[in-house]
Amino acid sequence: MSLSVRDLSVAFGRRAPAVESVGFELADGERLGVIGESGSGKSVTSLALMGLLPEYARVTGSVSLDGQELLGLGDRELSKLRGEKMSMVFQEPMTALDPTMRVGRQIAEAYRLHHPRSGAAAREQVETVLDKVGFTDARRVSLSYPHELSGGQRQRVLLAMAVVNKPGLIIFDEPTTALDVLVQAEVLQLIDATLTATGASALFISHNIAVVSQVCTRAVVMRGGRIVEDGPIAELFEHPKHPYTRALVEAAAHE
Amino acid sequence: MRRFQLWAGTALVGLVVLAALLSLVWTPYDPVQVVPADRLLGPSLAHPLGTDGFGIDILSRLLVGARSALLVGVVSVGLAAVVGVPLGVLAGMRGGWVSELVMRISDIVFAFPALLLAILLAAVYGGSTATAMVAIGISTIPAFARTSRAGTLEVMAEDYVLAARASGTSAPTTAIRHVLPNIVQFIGVQASVGFATAVLAEAALSYLGLGTPRAVPTWGGMLRDSQDTLFTAPLQALWPGLAIACAVLGFNLLGDGLRDALDPRLREAK
Ligand SMILES: Nc1ncnc2c1ncn2[C@@H]1O[C@H](COP(=O)(O)OP(=O)(O)OP(=O)(O)O)[C@@H](O)[C@H]1O
Ligand SMILES: [Mg+2]
Numbered sequence: 411m412s413l414s415v416r417d418l419s420v421a422f423g424r425r426a427p428a429v430e431s432v433g434f435e436l437a438d439g440e441r442l443g444v445i446g447e448s449g450s451g452k453s454v455t456s457l458a459l460m461g462l463l464p465e466y467a468r469v470t471g472s473v474s475l476d477g478q479e480l481l482g483l484g485d486r487e488l489s490k491l492r493g494e495k496m497s498m499v500f501q502e503p504m505t506a507l508d509p510t511m512r513v514g515r516q517i518a519e520a521y522r523l524h525h526p527r528s529g530a531a532a533r534e535q536v537e538t539v540l541d542k543v544g545f546t547d548a549r550r551v552s553l554s555y556p557h558e559l560s561g562g563q564r565q566r567v568l569l570a571m572a573v574v575n576k577p578g579l580i581i582f583d584e585p586t587t588a589l590d591v592l593v594q595a596e597v598l599q600l601i602d603a604t605l606t607a608t609g610a611s612a613l614f615i616s617h618n619i620a621v622v623s624q625v626c627t628r629a630v631v632m633r634g635g636r637i638v639e640d641g642p643i644a645e646l647f648e649h650p651k652h653p654y655t656r657a658l659v660e661a662a663a664h665e
Numbered sequence: 666m667r668r669f670q671l672w673a674g675t676a677l678v679g680l681v682v683l684a685a686l687l688s689l690v691w692t693p694y695d696p697v698q699v700v701p702a703d704r705l706l707g708p709s710l711a712h713p714l715g716t717d718g719f720g721i722d723i724l725s726r727l728l729v730g731a732r733s734a735l736l737v738g739v740v741s742v743g744l745a746a747v748v749g750v751p752l753g754v755l756a757g758m759r760g761g762w763v764s765e766l767v768m769r770i771s772d773i774v775f776a777f778p779a780l781l782l783a784i785l786l787a788a789v790y791g792g793s794t795a796t797a798m799v800a801i802g803i804s805t806i807p808a809f810a811r812t813s814r815a816g817t818l819e820v821m822a823e824d825y826v827l828a829a830r831a832s833g834t835s836a837p838t839t840a841i842r843h844v845l846p847n848i849v850q851f852i853g854v855q856a857s858v859g860f861a862t863a864v865l866a867e868a869a870l871s872y873l874g875l876g877t878p879r880a881v882p883t884w885g886g887m888l889r890d891s892q893d894t895l896f897t898a899p900l901q902a903l904w905p906g907l908a909i910a911c912a913v914l915g916f917n918l919l920g921d922g923l924r925d926a927l928d929p930r931l932r933e934a935k
Binding site: 457460462464465466485486489490491492493494497498500501502505506507508509510511516519520523524568571572575 | 759760761823824825827828829830831832833834835836838842843846847
């Protein structure tokens with residue numbers, strides 16, 4: 411799906427805007443990286459796209475998904491789009507799964523929301539999608555509670571939950587930051603493969619330009635709620651125009 | 666220590682429940698039949714706890730009293746939870762003016778003495794177990810609303826709520842599927858504390874004649890009746906007092922024990 415963001419600003423209360431005049435275009439099947447330090451407004455931007463900011467957030471500008479304007483839609487309309495047309499993978503696999511529910515049921519519920527009366531088909535879908543994200547023991551995993559799984563396993567479950575309805579756009583908010591390096595590489599590969607297989611467009615957020623470069627070829631750099639530079643990642647690496655981008659590239663080289 | 670609270674609470678509450686159940690099928694004597702010849706007997710084999718000023722076996726009245734204590738507890742706590750929990754969850758999820766409104770109304774109801782409410786209700790509808798339950802129930806609503814709101818705020822800050830919303834779960838479904846199951850331990854604790862308060866309040870209202878009618882055995886009513894002969898037969902006041910203390914302590918211990926047993930952080934630490 412194509413995504414067009416124009417002049418997006420978000421402010422909380424009377425504080426200075428957390429996101430200011432952000433704009434970018436994402437073509438069907440394209441992947442865009444969003445790079446920036448902690449507090450630069452990456453998560454606020456992605457939540458604004460999903461319509462998931464708290465009510466007291468003032469959001470202005472335009473977000474259009476395949477030509478449909480999302481800002482101003484009510485919760486009911488947005489709930490139909492979320493999961494089905496666009497979904498999201500969060501940073502903290504430890505907290506992004508409901509501790510009171512078996513993970514299989516959580517994925518099944520996500521599927522049923524958009525396929526009511528699917529019954530046994532939902533259970534089948536759960537195992538299929540768990541297979542796809544690399545579990546060889548899908549049935550056992552689906553019967554586990556989140557605390558019985560490792561961080562990498564949980565992040566794969568979250569990925570399964572995000573793709574179970576085959577959305578055209580997936581937003582990844584630092585999906586590997588909480589994982590150790592080896593698991594991180596594994597999950598990144600899995601994300602890359604999943605995106606290739608489904609042809610979904612993706613917004614991939616990270617503070618680490620090296621991580622972004624493993625999934626995307628193009629990226630925007632955010633700082634203080636604004637986009638300060640954008641272009642092909644190779645270009646950002648070799649000829650960073652903004653001093654901040656240069657600092658990010660150096661930081662990545664050290665990591 | 667944690668274990669002890671849970672067990673002691675369960676034992677005491679279990680005792681009250683057993684007494685209530687037993688009274689349904691068996692009591693040593695008729696709990697309402699006046700026997701003038703047997704007035705104010707001390708404890709004996711025939712009457713283990715003695716008899717009251719009407720010659721009625723105290724043990725029998727105590728057993729039947731457990732019923733009304735539990736009934737009032739269950740109904741008033743149930744009423745308070747059914748109204749208070751949804752309001753608290755709504756306030757916690759919506760925030761803003763909805764939250765303000767719910768919390769201010771809560772404050773007002775909380776500040777309004779339950780006793781005054783009971784007197785008002787008794788004045789309009791006549792004092793009965795029902796008016797006592799409604800008065801106690803209404804005055805317990807704020808406690809449930811506040812606890813649920815606090816719990817909801819905590820849960821709403823968790824990523825799994827966002828993740829569920831990002832999958833297309835609507836706000837009302839999120840409340841039922843993800844918020845309620847995760848605040849149920851707070852509600853459970855509040856319920857057991859509310860139970861203790863209700864047992865005490867029912868005793869107080871019966872004592873004042875604003876609750877259950879005099880003929881029906883209640884612990885509060887027994888306390889009131891014991892007043893006339895307090896100096897000649899002090900034990901008469903002791904038994905219902907002990908029963909009330911036992912139930913209140915039991916529910917409080919159970920509440921504390923439950924909170925500790927259900928707190929995931931404490932559970933993980935084990
Ligand atoms: N719900 C909120 N209410 C008020 N301020 C908020 C809220 N959410 C975010 N902010 C503010 O918006 C700014 C941007 O936060 P954001 O979470 O988007 O940063 P980020 O780039 O995702 O950082 P990180 O890498 O740490 O996740 C921060 O200054 C933060 O304090
Ligand atoms: Mg973030």
